[in-house]
Amino acid sequence: MVSLYEEGIYLVNGTQIVPESERGKVKTLAGREASREAGRKGTIAYSILEAHNTSDNMEHLKLRFDSMASHDITFVGIVQTAKASGMEQFPIPYVLTNCHNTLCAVGGTINEDDHMFGLSAAKKYGGIYVPPHIAVIHQYMRERMAGCGRMILGSDSHTRYGALGTMAVGEGGGELVKQLLRDTYDVAYPDVIAVYLDGAPRPGTGPQDIALAVIGAVFKNGYVKNKVMEFVGPGVASMTTDYRNGVDVMTTETTCLTSIWRTDEDTRAYLALHGREEDYRELKPADVAYYDGCVYVDLSTVKPMIALPFHPSNTYEIDELKANLSDILGSVEKEAEKISGGNAHFSLRDKIINGELTVQQAVIAGCAGGTYSNVMEAAQALKGKNCGCDEFSLAVYPSSQPVFADLVKKGAVSNLMDAGAIIRTAFCGPCFGAGDTPCNNGLSIRHTTRNFPNREGSKPGSGQMxxxxLMDARSIAATAANGGRLTSAWEMDGWDKIPDYEFDGISYENRVYMGYGKGQKDKELVYGPNIKDWPEMSPLADNILLKVCSKIMDPVTTTDELIPSGETSSYRSNPLGLAEFTLSRRDPEYVGRAKAVDALEKARVLQGAEKELEMAPELKGIFEAINKIQGSDKVTIQDTEIGSLVYAVKPGDGSAREQAASCQRVIGGLANICKEYATKRYRSNVMNWGMLPFQMEAEPEFEVGDYIYIPGIKEALDGDLKNMKAYVLGDGVGECEVKELNLYIADMTEEERAIVKAGSLINYNRSRQ
Structure with a gap:
């Protein structure tokens, strides 16, 4: 059972929940009066944020992190941007892992060139370089970097190490660049939500089951959006730290800002096992702590779960699904029709055979699924079993070489292989479409992090879907033992205690380049032919004219839709090459439209209004309409910046990848308009790439091809950002019908305003030099 409190709560002595409306009870329990202000300071989150805040204002935090992490589809751009901004060394430990573009099977040597660039950057600037196949990013950070009371920033949305007492944040690359330049991560003090764990998980219930139960309860209502999830309560002690890690990493799918757990002797034991007992300290709430809300979880009632396509919040108990197969699967098929846009067919009810759902593929992998306890439990369940020789297949990816090595020593790998599973190395590919793409019309069950549309690698635009x-490794193992017939772990016996994990770091000692504090300035960065510099981006003009190049009315637009994952990852080091894929699976005509607008802007800057009017004669009517609005103030093409615009209802759910914004920018993107941004990190990316993060409350009364004029935008950025007047002018064909549009921008820091005015974070940093 997962339930949400409709008000704030006081947590007394770490075990007793007192709703705010019953505040008087706190004095009876704790012997003193309670107040919100004092109680907020009693959370674990407050103590860590206060220790990392460089300002004297706890309402507006300016944070510096203890260390950072990036992988090989983000670190090239981050290093390039920081280098262009004047960075000479990594000022804090910076881990560069190679777990996304691991397979160099696409584009010749493109991916391996990125790896060599990363190694050269670690040597030149003093970084830590983890070669391909050695560890996925988050497992390495758990094993070697996370510690109690620390903060870590990562350029991957699943940067979450709360179970180790570390507040970790996943952000776009621009925020990591700021840390490399000794700037700060600026954020308003967030609400803190208690996740009160009670009871203990039943045998066969795994961390993914707990996580999916919570995600299903909080995602759609935004209960923890951009807030801190603080895990407390007696149920924490019922889980090992390895198990807690599996729950914690999935908090990203709630859209929270970060997470933190109370620590205990099991946390100490985990750190000691990895040779870092000195990084332990007890973290727990004060005897009275105030939380802005509470998610209550009775762990003993959580059953094996499944998140059906196409989102981790589309959750059901497996038993519930099996009792209503046709109805529930039919609803998913309808959603698939919308997603495919008629380009591909996807069905699920045809997979019901003799009343059971059959699946074609299973994967246990990555930072969520590939941990020791998950793989070991799956191996024990499959010992002596047989996955069958039909269409069903199972692939298992241990999360690091040390985990892999111990699984080998304990016989787990041979148990899995004997059952028919394929064992692979540490790789994040199954999470984002670069490994194990299912067959056309296939259904894959996975203990990974996400199941967004086409994230598994299919291409509806090419007729393949x-x-x-998402499921827990234990239920995946039960399904594999039944040859692919969907099975809950509770339908099997034998979920016994697994042998303790024995960590041996020799593979890290022999292969990881440990260069922090040992930068060699004379070393040269190693560039491959696909590693390109960022193109020039213009500073913001006084007035802007936006052309609507995409209008997406879906309830949520993910970063996977804004810039697809999978094979496009090979172009993450080539800004213009990657930009060709922008919105390719959601709006294939967008790139052509945006590039046409970008050509107009380039003509304005380089060749003047005459050339621009020749390219787009409708602009004559547009500017006639603009000058009717302006009255006596003459506005010309020459003093009005022209850019493309994307409208989406709620963009940015999912990955932290900055390319979701930068790909729009490098082909002329100048703004987004939405009702709300799905995540802080996507909105930050929009601003760091010099685009305006507009919002509006009304329904959009404009269409693709329409122009929107916003006068005095630079002056407006100096104001309160409310009630910003804009004008919809139509497409310029025929007489322009002018409609007023009310836009606003949520709070921006002074630095964010300056970055947007400069045209990008790169421009802003260059100007500071």
């Missing part, structure tokens, strides 16, 4: 359902 598959989908992923």
């Amino acid at each position: 598959a989908a992923v359902a």
Whole structure:
């Protein structure tokens, strides 16, 4: 059972929940009066944020992190941007892992060139370089970097190490660049939500089951959006730290800002096992702590779960699904029709055979699924079993070489292989479409992090579509033992205690380049032919004219839709090459439209209004309409910046990848308009790439091809950002019908305003030099 409190709560002595409306009870329990102000300071989150805040204002935090992490589809751009901004060394430990572009099977040597660039950057600037196949980013950070009371920033949305007492934040690359330049991460003090764990998980219930139960309860209502999830309560002690890690990493799918857990002797034991007992300290709430809300979880009632396509919040108990197969699967098929846009067919009810759902593929992998306890439990369940020789297949990816090595020593790998599973190395590919793409119309069950549309690698635009359902490794093992017939772990016996994990770091000692504090300035960065510099981006003009190049009315637009993952990852080091894929799976005509607008802007800057009017004669009517609005103030093409615009209802759910914004920018993107941004990190990316993060409350009364004029935008950025007047002018064909549009921008820091005015974070940093 997962339930949400409709008001704030006081947590007394770490075990007793007192709703705010019953505040008087706190004095009876704790012997003193309670107040919100004092109680907020009693959370674990407050103590860590206060220790990392460089300002004297706890309402507006300016944070510096203890260390950072990036992988090989983000670190090239981050280093390039920081280098262009004047960075000479990594000022804090910076881990560069190679777990996303691991396979160099696409584009010749493109991916391996990125790896060599990363190694050269670690040597030149003093970084830590983890070669391909050695560890996925988050497992390495758990094993070697996370510690109690620390803060870590990562350029991956699943940067979450709360179970180790570390507040970790996943952000776009621009925020990491700021840390490399000794600037700060600026954020308003967030609400803190208690996740009160009670009871203990039943045998066969795994961390993914707990996580999916919570995600299903909080995602759609935004209960923890951009807030801190603080895990407390007696149920924490019922889980090992390895198990807690599996729950914690999935908090990203709630859209929270970060997470933190109370620590205990099991946390100490985990750190000691990894040779870092000195990084332990007890973290727990004060005897009275105030939380802005509470998620209550009775762990003993959580059953094996499944998140059906196409989102981790589309959750059901497996038993519930099996009792209503046709109805529930039919609803997913309808969603698939919308997603495919008629380009591909995806069905699920045809997979019901003799009343059971059959799946074609299973994967246990990555930072969520590939941990020791998950793989070991799956191996024990499959010992002596047989996955069968039909269409069903199972692939297992241990999360690091040390985990892999111990699984080998304990016989788990041979148990899995004997059952028919394929064992692979540490790789994040199954999470984002670069490994194990299912067959056309196939259903894959995965203990990974996400199941967004086409994230598994299918291409509806080319007539090929598959989908992923998320499950825990234990239920995946039970399903594999039944040859692919969907099975809950509770339908099997034998979920016994697994042998303790024995960590041996020799593979890290022999292969990881440990260069922090040992930068060699004379070393040269190693560039491959696909590693390109960022193109020039213009500073913001006084007035802007936006052309609507995409209008997406879906309830949520993910970063995977804004810039697809999978094979496009090979172009993450080539800004213009990657930009060709922008919105390619959601709005294939967008790139052509945006590039046409960008050509107009380039003509304005380089060749003047005459050339621009020749390219787009409708602009004559547009500017006639603008000058009717302006009255006596003459506005010309020459003093009005022209850019493209994307409207989406709620953009940015999912990955932290900055390319979701930068790909729009490098082909002329100048703004987004939405009702709300799905995540802080996507909105930050929009601003760091010099685009305006507009919002509006009304329904959009404009269409693709329409122009929107916003006068005095630079002056407006100096104001309160409310009630910003804009004008919809139509497409310029025929007489322009002018409609007023009320826009606003949520709070921006002074630095964010300056970055947007400069045209990008790169421009802003260059100007500071």
